[in-house]
Amino acid sequence: MAKVLGEKKGAAHGHEGEHPPAPMVDEVSDFEVLEMAVRELAIEKGLFTAEDHRRWTEYVHSLGPLPAARLVAKAWLDPEFKKLAVNDGVKASLKVGVDWIKSPPTQFGTPSDYCNLRVLEDTPKLKHVVVCTLCSCYPRPILGQSPEWYRTPAYRRRLVRWPRQVLSEFGLQLPPDVEIRVADSNQKTRYMVLPVRPAGTEGWTEEQLAEIVTRDCMIGVAVPKPGVTSNVKMPVHRAVHPLQHGHS
């Protein structure tokens, strides 16, 4: 547990027998103190502005999996768009309002996510699943922030070598003759999975289709199913001081 300021032990700071101070109004961790210090210094030294930081925070807050879900739905409905998505993910992203180069405030892409989306097309005989074994690279501009489990050493160690075991923990099992292809995003390419359109969705609108394409489907640990519109159910580790606008 992070050290919390304000819990001063009386013996360390004053005479023996002195009463410890009254409980803190607001307790902050070492991480929170350092974060403030770094940001304030960077701004003081002119490395970036407070406005830059606010704009970036706002940009990140605007990101989520909906554009990617719409890209999948469009690809399901239009074979020509599917071809474009597979051959030029960056160009296809424009059709769902994501400009990998110019949507971010930099106008040269996000520093960490670059501008080379590859859309991986599943077939009945080929299932993709994505990991970054070296860190946690993820296609944020079209899919939003990565989930905690994706960043864990356990996922990064295991998926590339024991994919079927890991997938079964997410509730996904595939026939033995299906090719499970693990895409390890170790350089500048960012991947999203274009899953197979499930049966039972004939005649659906783009919106109805997008609703069943969850973030987990586009990482590849789940497949779309009629009636399933949320990610794999799992516990949520709560924050001590969560974001102010109530987003988790």
Place this chain on the structure above:
Amino acid sequence: MSKVHHDRTHHAKKATGIGDPQCFKGEAGKPKFKAGDSVRIRDLPDFFYTRCQTYTRGVVGTVTLAVYESPAAEDEAWDNTDKPEWFYSVKFRQKDLWPDYPSAYPNDTVETEFSERWLEKA
């Protein structure tokens, strides 16, 4: 003693409106490999930093795509961006990566990217 001057503008100058890795297009010359080529991952020394995963070293795979040009991560990590290389996506059979990969799943694969220096013809 003078302080080192860091040019904070060079990437923005090069990539604004263009994107990264798009901004390195044309700088790596002719690609050595193409889709379909059989390549082996070289086990070069990798102290301090690498983005060529140890689990791939010495394995033979198939190039699926020449993806883009960029400085190798090993150079970009120290802001040495003068010598971009071609990057390739390479696919491996799981049975070639892991001696204990279950034979029940003969078709499983891994696909990942390498800068040209890490590949040799196989």
Place this chain on the structure above:
Amino acid sequence: MKSPTRSEVMRHLDLVGQLQPAYHQPAQAPYPDDIDHEHFRALLRSPHDIGGEADISIRWEEKQEEQWEANTFATCECLAWRGVWSAEERRRRQNSDVGQTQYLGLPYYGRWLLSAARILVDKQYVTLTELINKVDEVRKRYEQSPSR
């Protein structure tokens, strides 16, 4: 609702997994001729290069983001936006330079944050003295003066 007994049982199973026999070989400051190629490679490994290593099944979880974590992410991207570093320089520092113990021992965003602090000092935008004084100053804002 889990019974107290079941909670204790699950904690026990986790804890006894940590009781392992170990043969401790003195290994600090070895002679060069004690280090063979395998151990040289292991000692110089990049901590982030973990694909294919054995690991246990863990409970997959989501995590609610802390405000400081979101701020840290924005700080790191702004530093790259304004050319203080590239994302790849950040990754090298954050995922390799931190060393094996901090790599596995610190929280994910703890490494992002430490690396942001470190780049400011390494590229001489601040002195370590300035950084320490700033941390001390921020800390003091949150310390209540003891009642006497």
